[in-house]
Amino acid sequence: MLYTDEFLENLRMEGDPVPDRIIEEMFKNSQVGSVNNLLKQLLYNDQEYPDDLPDTIEFWLKDTAYCPEGMDLDRIRNATDLFREHGIAITFLLSTSSLVNCYAARKGVKVLTFSYRLGQNAYRRIAETGQFVLQVMAPGGLEAGGQGIKSIQKVRLMHSAIRYLVQKTGRWDEEENGIPICQEDLLGTLLTFSIVIIDGLRHLGMKVTEKQAEDYLYFWKNVGIMLGVRKDIIPETMEEAIQLEKMIKKRHHGPSPEGVQMSCALLEFHADLIPGQMFDNIIPALIRETVGDQIADWMKIPHSNWQDLMKYKELMGYFLDSDYTGFLGSMVNRLGLALIKRQSLAMTDYKYTPFLIPTELRKVWGIDEKIV
Secondary structure, eight states: OOOOHHHHHHHTTOOOHHHHHHHHHHHHTTOHHHHHHHHHHTTTOSSSSOTTOOHHHHHHHHHTSSOOTTOOHHHHHHHHHHHHHHHHHHHHHHTTHHHHHHHTBTTHHHHHHHHHHTTOOHHHHHHHHHHHHHHHHSTTTTSTTOHHHHHHHHHHHHHHHHHHHHHHTSOOOHHHHOSTTOHHHHHHHHHHHTHHHHHHHHHTTOOOOHHHHHHHHHHHHHHHHHTTOOGGGSOSSHHHHHHHHHHHHHHHBSOOHHHHHHHHHHHHHHTTSSSSSTTTTHHHHHHHHHHOHHHHHHTTOOOOTHHHHHTTHHHHHHHHOTTOSOHHHHHHHHHHHHHHHHHHHHHHHTTOSOOOOOHHHHHHHTOOTTTO
């Protein structure tokens, strides 16, 4: 795949045509209630789909309830094995460094601030991201009957609904920013869920082989296709993905009021994740450690004394960590468990669908049923 500025700029005017048309038709026909009920029930209803759905969306759901043809299940399972091993840390990284990387994209982040003004609670959306990843990456999540497939359908429909609502405000500058949640922004987000995570794990001292990294990218390539990203624009290899990420960063990353606003909300969500004062301000330090000072400065992530200690992370890991995954790796696992609990509480406090952790992952990670 040859990525150029002109090619990527054209992607800014592309959305997700089929579900976009369906959602637009439903809004015009005053069927918004059906959309809302579907999004609430899609993951947790015992029946296949709600009975009262309009035919157009029911047909679409049935047509998209499958993984891409020819998907290599061995590679998919290799990726879910990596998630089983490091899923707590991955969940933490997705809710910190990956989100901050997304917020640094000056055009794409505008959609998030628009959607929050339309009633999307910031804490709820952070928790929903964690729920989405758990459902998709759980063992069997992308196999026949897996909850990950319905979760992907739900997110894809939400994207189409947000596109429609943002454009209808009359305040979205399409010529400047492109279509809300455009193909280039979807592609950039896909990279934050894949290669940014691999880089983050390695940065925290966790071992990830090249085969695991390539299979993890392959996993998210297939998720991307199911989310409506054009198959032909998704990188095939880690090398291609790294080059594309550099190009997207060069095109879009920088300071913005919207990025700072979203990063501030993120830090508020993570505040006091572990009780007591000993670990105060460790989250900003971990974000700076994983995203780098330039992006952290743009997003006004505060400095903290933890940064000085992280210079000695390998030495600290040797003395403090029995399995030698490193001090940061151990700390992130502890913070990740606390974060999963925080995400569960966020969903409960705002009276939305309960936060669910797949049973197999609970067992592997030692999460008691009483915790979340």
